[in-house]
Amino acid sequence: MYGTVAQMKIKPGHEQKLIDLSNEWTDARGMATGQIAEYVYKLDCGSNIYLLVAVFADRDSYVRNAADPETDRWYRQMREHLAEDPEWNDGEIIQSRVVQPA
Numbered sequence: 001m002y003g004t005v006a007q008m009k010i011k012p013g014h015e016q017k018l019i020d021l022s023n024e025w026t027d028a029r030g031m032a033t034g035q036i037a038e039y040v041y042k043l044d045c046g047s048n049i050y051l052l053v054a055v056f057a058d059r060d061s062y063v064r065n066a067a068d069p070e071t072d073r074w075y076r077q078m079r080e081h082l083a084e085d086p087e088w089n090d091g092e093i094i095q096s097r098v099v100q101p102a
Contacts, residue, residue: 001036001093002059006052006086014081015042021081022052025074033068034061048083055093062090 010018019040026038037055056062065071079085 001055001057001096002062002091003053003055003093004062004088004090006054006088008050008052008086009083010048010050011081011083012048018078018081021074021077029070029074033065033071034058035065052086055096059092 022038022040026035029035030038034057035054036057037053039051039053041051041053043049043051056065
């Protein structure tokens, strides 16, 4: 698996708009791009700082998605809700676990 973690500072009052846009993207294109999961964290620091974690099946899927003009169009819509450019950190996922009840 491969993915990205983005630190984002969301404009005040734009949280729900960003969530709605993210859901639209995932519903319309997520599986077709090789995306298999997405997580968004609202950090406790209280300063509109969020972390987006996007998980892809493999590096090739991630790279194809990143190079797709449709992804750029989505990013430009997302960027309207951010106070500044996000900080992106890409990499191979070397461990993933879901804890199951005993």
